[in-house]
Structures are given as C-alpha cells and as structure tokens.
Amino acid sequence: HEINNPLAIINEKAGHIKDIFTLTDTYARDPKLIDLVDSVHxxxxxxxxxxRRLLNFTHHINSSIQEIHLAEVINEVRAVLVRDAEFRCIEVFVEVPDDIPVFESDRGKLEQVFFNLFNNAFESMRDGGRLEIQAKQENADTVAVTFADSSQGIADSEYRRIFEPFFSSKTGESGTGLGLSITYGHRWQMLSLTLSYHGSAIVLP
Known part of the structure; x- marks a missing residue:
C-alpha cells in the first residue's frame, strides 16, 4: 500500500493533466504533450x-499459463521502452523468425523477464549502444532467446551472482538488484557470456 497508493495518486493527477491538455486548444494541438502524459500512465x-510480480516472486503464487507468441511479447515490451531507448541513444534490433512455434507460459512473468533484460542492457550502456535480440529454435523442445548488448560486459567475479536477490553491480546507486533474480525465478536456466565486442549476452533456453 505504501507504494501502490502514491502510484494511484500519480495516475489520477496524470489523468487530470491529460484532460486539461485535451480541453485546451494550445495544448491539444501538441501531440507530444499528450504522448508524454500517456507515457506516465x-x-x-x-x-x-x-x-505484483515481486509479490508473486516472494509468495510463490501459482502461474497463469497461456499460449505465447514470442515475437508479440518481445515487441510489446520493446514498445513500452522505446522512448527510454531513444533517450539513451540505444538502437534495438529484434529478430524472431516466423517459424518459431507457439508455446505455453505465464505471459505476465515472461513480459517481466524481457523487461528486466531490456532494462539491465539499457543501464549498462551509459553512452548509447546497440542491443540485439535474436530467437532461434534449438531443437523440438527448446527455443533460445539471446540478448546481446555492446556494453563492457559482466565481470567474471559478478556474473555468478546475477541471480541472487538484491545483488547489484551498481555500487552506490539505486536499485533492488531483483531483476535477474525474478528472471531466474521463472525456472529457466540462463547463461551469461562475454562477446567479442566486450558486450554481454543472456541466453534463455
């Protein structure tokens, strides 16, 4: 409640601001302002x-399983973060073949997995860069999704701890460090690699 109540107030005030903008001719003609308010929402x-995902992770609430179209889920998360990518001067490329099969999973948790991976990649590229997301079918039972960014990568001393709750490599900065811990909680095995251009790759099998 200590977090949800302030969020509800922010949401309500943003709605009031949008109403004012919509009803005022000067602001109504500026779609960027409306887009910014929509972004707040x-x-x-x-x-x-x-x-909700944090509460689910803490209390081990049962999953809600449904059919998943991988490209749709990744691109929906990408759309939410597109302005963040533009602000950080990060190019994002998604390559999901059309023949990737539909599978069953918890869509909400899967979206959170991808959101965490996007967010961690963005935070690691302070001066802009490139994020490549690729998917391929490894075998009849496995679809591998790779997140590769052009950052300096994850130190050998840190990558073994990236799934620990509350661990963060950003010393002295804000953050819970829960992102990849939640990802691991999705019961996927994950592998962290260092690429030839000193970036990081996360592979979801």
Whole structure:
C-alpha cells in the first residue's frame, strides 16, 4: 500500500493533466504533450505490474499459463521502452523468425523477464549502444532467446551472482538488484557470456 497508493495518486493527477491538455486548444494541438502524459500512465501501470510480480516472486503464487507468441511479447515490451531507448541513444534490433512455434507460459512473468533484460542492457550502456535480440529454435523442445548488448560486459567475479536477490553491480546507486533474480525465478536456466565486442549476452533456453 505504501507504494501502490502514491502510484494511484500519480495516475489520477496524470489523468487530470491529460484532460486539461485535451480541453485546451494550445495544448491539444501538441501531440507530444499528450504522448508524454500517456507515457506516465503506461509507466505507472508498469510499476504496478512490477509490484505484483515481486509479490508473486516472494509468495510463490501459482502461474497463469497461456499460449505465447514470442515475437508479440518481445515487441510489446520493446514498445513500452522505446522512448527510454531513444533517450539513451540505444538502437534495438529484434529478430524472431516466423517459424518459431507457439508455446505455453505465464505471459505476465515472461513480459517481466524481457523487461528486466531490456532494462539491465539499457543501464549498462551509459553512452548509447546497440542491443540485439535474436530467437532461434534449438531443437523440438527448446527455443533460445539471446540478448546481446555492446556494453563492457559482466565481470567474471559478478556474473555468478546475477541471480541472487538484491545483488547489484551498481555500487552506490539505486536499485533492488531483483531483476535477474525474478528472471531466474521463472525456472529457466540462463547463461551469461562475454562477446567479442566486450558486450554481454543472456541466453534463455
């Protein structure tokens, strides 16, 4: 409640601001302002979703399984973060073949997995860069998704701890360090690699 209540207030005030902008001719003609308010709404909803996922992770709530179209899920998360990528001067490329089969999973948790991986990649590229997301079918039972960024990568002393709750390599900075811990909680094995251009790759088998 200590987090959800302030979020509800932010959401309500953002709605009032949008109403004012829409009803005022000067602001109504500027779609960027409306887009910014819509972005606030979307971000508040994203925060609320993250809180629910944290509670699920803590209390081990059962999953809600449904059919998953991989490209659709990845691109929806990408769309939420597109402005963040533009602000950080990060190019994002998604390559998911059309023949990737539909599979069953918890869509909400899967979205959170990809959100965490996007966010960790963005935070590691402080001066801009490139994020490549590729998917391929390894065998009849496995679809591998690779997140590769052009950052300096994860130190050998740190990558074994990236799934520990509350661990973060960003010393002295804000953050819970829960992102990849939640990802691991999705019961996927994950592998962290260092690429030839000193970036990091996360592979989801």
């Amino acid at each position: 979307a971000t508040v909803e994203r925060c609320a979703t993250v809180i």
